[in-house]
Amino acid sequence: MAGGKLSPRQKMINLMYLVLMAMLALNVSAEVMDAFLKMFNRTEKAIEQGEDKNKAALADLKRYSVENPTQYKEVYQTGLKVKDLTDELVSELNTVKNVILEANPVDPETGELPVSKMDKGDLLDEYFFKGEADNPNAQRFVATVDKYREGMIALVGNNATLKNAIEENFDTTPVDGKPWLIQNFYKLPAIGSLAVLSSMESAALNYESEALSAFLSGRLKKAASATKLQAFVKLDKSTYSPGSEVNMEVFLASKDDSKVPNSVEINGSKIDLNKNFEDGKVKYKFRAGNVGDRPIVGKFIFKENGKDIPVEINSNYSVVAASNQAIVSAEKMNVVYRGLENPITITIPGISPTKVKASAPGLSQKSGTSYVMRPGTGKTVAIRVTGTADNGETVQSPPVEFRIKDIPQAMASIRKQYGSLQMPKSSLAKSTVEAGLPDFVFDLNLSVQSFKVKVPGKTTVVVRGNRMNAQAQKAISSARRGDIITIFGIRANIIGNSSYKLKEVLPISVEISN
Numbered sequence: 001m002a003g004g005k006l007s008p009r010q011k012m013i014n015l016m017y018l019v020l021m022a023m024l025a026l027n028v029s030a031e032v033m034d035a036f037l038k039m040f041n042r043t044e045k046a047i048e049q050g051e052d053k054n055k056a057a058l059a060d061l062k063r064y065s066v067e068n069p070t071q072y073k074e075v076y077q078t079g080l081k082v083k084d085l086t087d088e089l090v091s092e093l094n095t096v097k098n099v100i101l102e103a104n105p106v107d108p109e110t111g112e113l114p115v116s117k118m119d120k121g122d123l124l125d126e127y128f129f130k131g132e133a134d135n136p137n138a139q140r141f142v143a144t145v146d147k148y149r150e151g152m153i154a155l156v157g158n159n160a161t162l163k164n165a166i167e168e169n170f171d172t173t174p175v176d177g178k179p180w181l182i183q184n185f186y187k188l189p190a191i192g193s194l195a196v197l198s199s200m201e202s203a204a205l206n207y208e209s210e211a212l213s214a215f216l217s218g219r220l221k222k223a224a225s226a227t228k229l230q231a232f233v234k235l236d237k238s239t240y241s242p243g244s245e246v247n248m249e250v251f252l253a254s255k256d257d258s259k260v261p262n263s264v265e266i267n268g269s270k271i272d273l274n275k276n277f278e279d280g281k282v283k284y285k286f287r288a289g290n291v292g293d294r295p296i297v298g299k300f301i302f303k304e305n306g307k308d309i310p311v312e313i314n315s316n317y318s319v320v321a322a323s324n325q326a327i328v329s330a331e332k333m334n335v336v337y338r339g340l341e342n343p344i345t346i347t348i349p350g351i352s353p354t355k356v357k358a359s360a361p362g363l364s365q366k367s368g369t370s371y372v373m374r375p376g377t378g379k380t381v382a383i384r385v386t387g388t389a390d391n392g393e394t395v396q397s398p399p400v401e402f403r404i405k406d407i408p409q410a411m412a413s414i415r416k417q418y419g420s421l422q423m424p425k426s427s428l429a430k431s432t433v434e435a436g437l438p439d440f441v442f443d444l445n446l447s448v449q450s451f452k453v454k455v456p457g458k459t460t461v462v463v464r465g466n467r468m469n470a471q472a473q474k475a476i477s478s479a480r481r482g483d484i485i486t487i488f489g490i491r492a493n494i495i496g497n498s499s500y501k502l503k504e505v506l507p508i509s510v511e512i513s514n
Contacts, residue, residue, distance in 0.1 A: 033115045033116065033118070033119060033189070033191055034115055037112070037113060037115040037191055039195050040113075040191065040194050040195045040198055043195065043198040043199055043201075043202050044198055046202050047198065047201055047202050047205060050202060050205035050206060050208075050209060051205060053209055054083070054086075054205060054208050054209050054212065057079075057209065057212040057213065057216070058076075058079055058080075058083060058212060060216070061075060061076045061079045061212065061215070061216060062076055064076070064216075065077075075215045075216065078155060078215060079211075079212050079215055081151070081155055082152065082155055082156075082208055082211045082212065083208065085147070085148050085151045085152055085155075086148070086204050086205065086207075086208040088144060088147070088148065089144055089145065089147075089148040089200075089201075089204050090201055090204060090205070092140070092141060092144040092145075093197050093200055093201045093204075094201070096124070096127070096141060096197055097194060097197050097198070099123055099124065099127050100118070100123055100124070100190045100193060100194055101113075101194075103123055103190075104117060104118050104190060113191070113194075115191055118189060118190035118191040118194075119189045119190070119191070120189060120190060121185075121186070121187045121188045121189055121190065121192075121193065123190055123193075124185050124188070124190070124193050125186060125187065128141070128181060128185060128186075129182070129186060138181055141181070142172055142180065142181055145170055145172055145200075146172055148170060148204065149166060149167065149170040149171070149172075152166045152207065152211070153166055153167060155211065156211050156214065159210075159211075159214050161481065161482050161511070161513070162207065162210050162211060162214065165207065165482075166207055169200075169203050170200075170203075184196060217420075247285045262301050262308075263300075263301045264277070264282050264298065264299070264300050264301070265298045265299055265301075266282070266284055266296065266297075266298035266313060267286070267295075267296060267297060267298060268298075269286075271284060295314075295315075296313065296314075296315040297312075297313060297314055297315075298312075298313040299311060299312050299313055300313070314403075315334055334402070334403070335402060335403045335404070335405045336373045336375045336381065336402050336403070336404055336405070337375070337404075337405050337406070337407055337442070338375050338376070338404055338405065338406050338407070338500075339406075339407055339494070339497065339500035340374075340407065340442055340444075340497075341372045341373075341374055342372065342373040342374070342375070343370065343371070343372060343373075344363070344370075344371040344372065344373050344383070345369050345370060345371070346358045346369055346371055346383070346385055347369045348385065348387040348395060348397070350389070351387040351388070351389055351390075351395065353368045353369045355387055355388040355389075356369075356385065356386070356387040357385070357386050357387070358371060358383055358384065358385045359383070359384050360373070360381055360382060360383040360384065361375070361376055361381060362374040362375050362376055362381065363381075363383060373402070375402075375404040378404055379403065379404055380401050380402065380403055380404060381401070381402050381404055382399040382400065382401045382402075383399065383400045383401075383402070384396075384397070384399050385397040385400070406503070407437070407440070407444075407494075407500070407502060407503075408437065408440060408503075409502075409503045409504070409505065409506050410435040410436060410437050410446055410492055410502060410503075410505045410506065411435065411436060411437070411438065411505065411506045411508070412433060412434070412435055412448075412451070412487055412490050412505050412506060412507055412508035413433075413434045413435065413436055413508065414428070414431045414432070414433060414434070414487075414508060414510065415431065416434075417508075418436075418438060418508065419508065419509075420508065420509045420510070420511065421508075421510055421511070422510070422511045422512075422513045423510060423511075423512075423513060424512070424513055424514050425476050425477060425479050425485075425512045425514070428468075428476055428485065428510050428512070429468050429472070429473040429476045429477065430467075430468070431467075431468070432466050432467050433448050433451050433463075433466050433467070433487055433490065433508075434446070434448060434466065435447075435448050435490060435492040435505045444494055444495075445494070445495040445496070446492045446493065446494060446495065446502070447466070447492060447493050447494075447495050448465070448466035448490060448491070448492045448505070449464070449465070449466075449491045449492060449493060450462065450463060450464050450465070450489075450490070450491045451463050451466075451487055451488070451489060451490040451491070451505075452487070452488055452489035452490075453468070453472045453475060453476070453485065453486075453487055454485065454486045454487075454488065455475040455476060455478060455479050455483065455485050456479070456483050456484065456485075457478075458475045458478060459475075461475050462489075479512045480512065481512055481513065481514050482511065482512065483511070483512045484509050484510070484511055484512075485509065485510045485511075485512065486507055486508075486509050486510075487507055487508050487509070487510070488507035489504065489507075490504065490505035490506075490507065491504065491505070492505050
């Protein structure tokens, strides 16, 4: 249809044109015409499936935009523009298709087109080329294709693969001085023209689907589900005197500044998000209470799938009046992680570290005020601290409780990139699959033991180790540009601590760039 580098789809269409022109010269056989009828019927079925798929995708975007307009309203509005462009082109294509179908109605008994009578191109020649070059039908048709192409390129400009495909398949530039419309439709048999028009309609619906999926996946890369979030509290210091000001930040472990909650409540107070929410964190301050451990409780509320999803806030702070209260702080935030050595600092003001004793399951002293916690089973662990003052008096602090958490899921990476990336298939076949915890408070070295590779249209390949085996490389070599290859089912160990069983590593997807 156009000059320059052509896509596989366009090459197939151009080949079909050549075959059709050859058929004109060779007295087309009924068998060949019937074969093109079958091609047309298959394309029409794909069109029906594409319409249903796009309706569902747009409905999902609409629902997301209502539940979380901050994230999805703009994406949904862009999706509507894509739909409008596609609908306008599809309407024009069907107008032209009906010129052929009304003159060649299906047999009411068999439901098939009279393909034996559709070996001439006079219908569209009359429709497009009668009169001078200003034929209104021809002008409207080409203008609609141009509007669709330019509009879609503007909307998906950041997606180079999709942009190039649309540009190639809907390019109306003359070839060797011959107008695009004449190049593609003049003197073609009616059944061939139907196949071309249906192919254009199927391509437009496919590009609409790819655009909607790209819009949504681009947003989801920045927004994890609220069911995976964990709330943390960060205080400006460890202990406070009665009546002093407590400055704090409450933030989400995902560190996602695009996920804005519908509401936040802390210690019974509703937070004004317009004033106190910034960079994914709630900033809040209040007056400290009486001496002792004081709770900080509340929740974030998110809307997902029409339901409220709460993310609980559960922490505490200590208020001390004199030296009879121990200060216990976790150097890695306010939790300890199972399977790791968590550093803990334990002191009692005014008492020498040599006269302080601390006890808890899994707790051991390294030196002075430095301790290590190796938590076992359960959800919490309490540290009990006692000290001996200079006057010989024993000082005992109330138990200090820490939450025990498992190490979070690691993420797969290739070339230090997480989530998804683009690369040539030859490079992917030579790549090493790694795993890491990019946002975790500990620096852990992980070793990938095995993974699975899924190439579209191919059986899933299981790989032992962290590099592609021969079977995986063979499957990858069959991928085409734009295919999404998924690496999942990844198992990894902590180097130097293989006894701890990590959760399955989060997958990574690779879009083939050539």
